[in-house]
Amino acid sequence: MHRYTIAFTGYGVSMLAEHTPAYRERYLEAMDGMIQKLLNPLIWDYWLRGDELGFDWGGENPIHPYNIMYTAHLQLLMAFYERHAGDGKYIDNDVELTTEDGLQTWTTNLEDLSRDIHQQSLANKDTNGDNFYSVACETPWVFTCCNTIAQLAFAILPESIDLDAAAANDRFVEWHGEHMLDPDTKYFYNVYKPYEEVPEYDTKLPGAYSSWAHHFMHGFAPEFVEEHYPAFIANAVEMVEPGTGIVLSLI
Numbered sequence: 001m002h003r004y005t006i007a008f009t010g011y012g013v014s015m016l017a018e019h020t021p022a023y024r025e026r027y028l029e030a031m032d033g034m035i036q037k038l039l040n041p042l043i044w045d046y047w048l049r050g051d052e053l054g055f056d057w058g059g060e061n062p063i064h065p066y067n068i069m070y071t072a073h074l075q076l077l078m079a080f081y082e083r084h085a086g087d088g089k090y091i092d093n094d095v096e097l098t099t100e101d102g103l104q105t106w107t108t109n110l111e112d113l114s115r116d117i118h119q120q121s122l123a124n125k126d127t128n129g130d131n132f133y134s135v136a137c138e139t140p141w142v143f144t145c146c147n148t149i150a151q152l153a154f155a156i157l158p159e160s161i162d163l164d165a166a167a168a169n170d171r172f173v174e175w176h177g178e179h180m181l182d183p184d185t186k187y188f189y190n191v192y193k194p195y196e197e198v199p200e201y202d203t204k205l206p207g208a209y210s211s212w213a214h215h216f217m218h219g220f221a222p223e224f225v226e227e228h229y230p231a232f233i234a235n236a237v238e239m240v241e242p243g244t245g246i247v248l249s250l251i
Contacts, residue, residue: 002043007073007149010034014080024084031081035090038074041100048099057138062097063106064116068135071113072149078110079153091160111161117150121168126194132179133171134192142192144180145209147172148216155220165220173221176213186232188213207236207247 010031017027037043047067050058063071078090094107108116120135134147151172154165179201180189187205214232218225237245 003038003070003073006034006037006043007077010077010080014084017084028081028085031077031084032089035074035077035081035095038070038077039095039097041098044070044097045099055138057140061106063108063113065120066135066137066140068117068137068150069143069146071117072135072146072153075110075113075117076149076153079114079156082110082158083156086158088160091158110157114150114153114157114161114163118154118163118168121147121150121172124194126199127197128199130199131171131175132192132194133168133175136194139193140195142194143190143209144176144188145212145216147176148213152216152219169220173217173224177224181228185235186210186228187235211236 013027013030013034017024017031044062044067046053046055047058047062047070048060050056057066059066061067074095078095082088082090090110092109094109096105096107098105117135121133122131124133124135125131132142134142134144135150136142137146151169154163154168157163157165176188180192181187182189182203182205185205187207187210190202190204190206190209193200193202210232214225214229218229235248237247239245
């Protein structure tokens with residue numbers, strides 16, 4: 001789980017860089033360090049050790065396909081770094097993921113990783129042959145929240161990476177709005193299972209996942225979120241008295 005601690009800390013640092021540019025050099029140093037931490041095998045080798053760790057998911061390559069719960073965070077942190085630095089460091093130079101024993105190495109960069117995830121998100125189809133405009137992970141299943149990370153990265157990539165972010169984002173928002181957003185509470189459903197014999201929706205309503213999804217979607221689909229977020233908050237928080245509320249769980 002270290003990837004989440006590192007990535008979300010990095011997103012906070014990126015926000016600081018947006019609002020206090022006088023300290024941008026220090027923020028870039030911190031973000032660069034977090035990207036390097038994400039490359040440590042301690043962070044991603046769970047993907048290679050699924051059987052050993054008792055998971056029913058994993059694979060032989062930590063970069064693709066399906067490992068969106070790691071690769072999207074690596075992609076977005078590199079995209080935020082490039083947004084602030086503009087030096088092409090993670091576009092012109094590969095990053096390496098090397099196993100602890102040094103016997104296997106995989107390489108990628110911001111452009112290659114973005115194209116890889118982008119192509120998957122537009123091409124993936126369920127067992128009915130229908131597109132779901134997302135990248136599956138774990139079993140593999142589709143979590144709206146995990147995919148919002150890559151979708152935000154598409155929206156802030158530099159122009160030198162000629163990628164049609166609007167195509168990916170518009171279709172993503174349309175599909176998830178139609179299939180994964182509960183029409184009454186505006187929570188996002190727990191998960192979509194595209195590769196079952198009959199594609200299946202788990203319609204539990206997880207508050208944390210929904211908050212995450214709304215938050216990151218606002219970066220690339222603000223009108224969609226601002227339409228549905230008030231209803232989500234109204235269902236997620238019970239006001240006890242003015243200024244005091246209780247966060248509810250609908251799982």
